[in-house]
Amino acid sequence: MKQPAPARPGAQSLPPSHGVGPTTREAVTHGSFRASPSDPHVAAREVLLGNGRRLPGPNASHTPNDGPAGGDALHREVTEQLWQRGLAAVQLDEPLPHDRFVALGGFLGTAVPETDPAVQPYVEDGIVLNLRSEHAPTPDVSLQPFARNSLSLHSESSGAALAEQPRYIVLMCVAPGDDPEHAMTVLVPMREVARRLAPHTLELLSRTRYRDRPKAPPVARRVDGHWVFSFRDFLDQELQWTHTGPHTDGEAVNGALRELLAAMYEPEPAAGVRWRRGLLVVIDNTYYFHGRTAGATAPPRSRRHLQRLRIR
Template sequence: MRQPAAAPFETPRTAEHGATYGGFRASPSDPHIAPREALLGNATRPHSPTARVVEGGQTGSGALHQEITEQLWNQGLAVVQLNEPLPHHRFTELGEFLGTAIPETDPAVQPFVQERVILNLRSRHAPTQDVSLQPFARNSLSLHSESSGAGVARQPRYIVLMCVTPGEDTGHARTVLVPMREVARRLSPSTLELLSRTSYRDSPEAPAIARHVDDRWVFSYRDFLDQELRWTHSRPDTDPGTVNAALCELLAAMYAPQETIGVRWRRGLLVVIDNTYHFHGRTAGTAAPPRQERHLQRLRIR
């Protein structure tokens, strides 16, 4: 999702039409800042998920599809090691098995798109503030749910990542994952209630930041780093300071170090993330141009 343009800090205030609205901007003293810097800067090493080896993944789909289905059902995350990356037709076939692949329509990413739905994520650019180019750069990506500002029907359910080339052995970026259930467990009931009535003001179709689905909490949220998040809260009599405190508590829970999973990429590693079960992000890569670019392929599945 494109982040809203930065705006001058706005003092929260009460709207006239049955809602409260305001703005949240992280402070350097907030409790999530230090663990976020440590995680995204590769100062900490989150535990790695166990990859199940699927032999013959290149010749038949049955075993691969069954393994992915079982892992997604059990944990909202599938991690599979193949002998070699899937060819394009097999990769898109996997997407069709999971649902409907979302076309990559952003003009800025078209040079990296194949078959309309496969996005080639290459660590080609130096660190950049251009949100459209950040997936192809060597900077970190803050924790987020995919397309958090879109309506629920337009958000992907699954993000499929496959490693073609892992890049350098040392200093390359890792994909990091945080289970939403663990984030919700760390939040107070009052915070969850506040977040369930709060949404992005600049994205009218976006759902509440926290919503209850099938007896679990699902989040639609991105860590906006030092940019302001302009929010709307459905109750007009809510103290805006309590909403900002809830957002601060959410960020602290997201970056709790003991909950983080780190994927170290190897050629042929396939990861399927349920967007309603995990936040995801990326640690920083090497500052200097690497000898070998990291190359992942991505599908977003609705």
């Protein structure tokens, strides 16, 4: 099935075509969802993110760092791949120097500042986040990107207003660490998740949003003819939600959320990025969920180091 083409980098994204506000015939229902150990996605998540499956990697093209066209060739290659599949994977001879990495982000759009106080020791120029695997597994959500935890599947900044959500996540490998078979970045196409869901489930999700983030978009919305999700697997934490529409039992909404999670963790067609020095990956946040498998159990002899830009 051919994937609809994402917007070319730098283009203005169209507003979502499915937004629902209360009317005289609609009700507002509040509820909460917490995953149960018996939910189907829990075991599937452990297999997918616990290095229990060998995931195919996305095809990566090779682009020399210092070809005759310089950065223009890389920009064209990234643009073309994003246009074709909502994902770009390019193997460079060496990681880009800081100024060219920032310039690539500027070509794609506007970099989102890294403002979380907990990550400031890892930030350069306010926008480049250095993801180094320095910590043992930790329940501290702020430190998990720098630890050996797995990271649950999510869309980036799912609780933010649409204007504040990044369109692209740019990742570049500076050092892969000891074992590239661990701590892989996992990619799950949203179109395949939507294909597994019943129309009634998608309708329920299109009228449901995070309760404590009133500016966040619905969990599911239609954009340019395809379904886009703003959603994070909250693991065993409670998700409080608000549903706007014809009177709906809260269990129906919770059932839709369980179906969504089960579809996200289906074994096919997830892909896993095995990081190599100089590998550059750009993810369209409206086309893929992403997460990370667990790191190696023993402390690594050499730490993995990725750099990240988030681009509006």
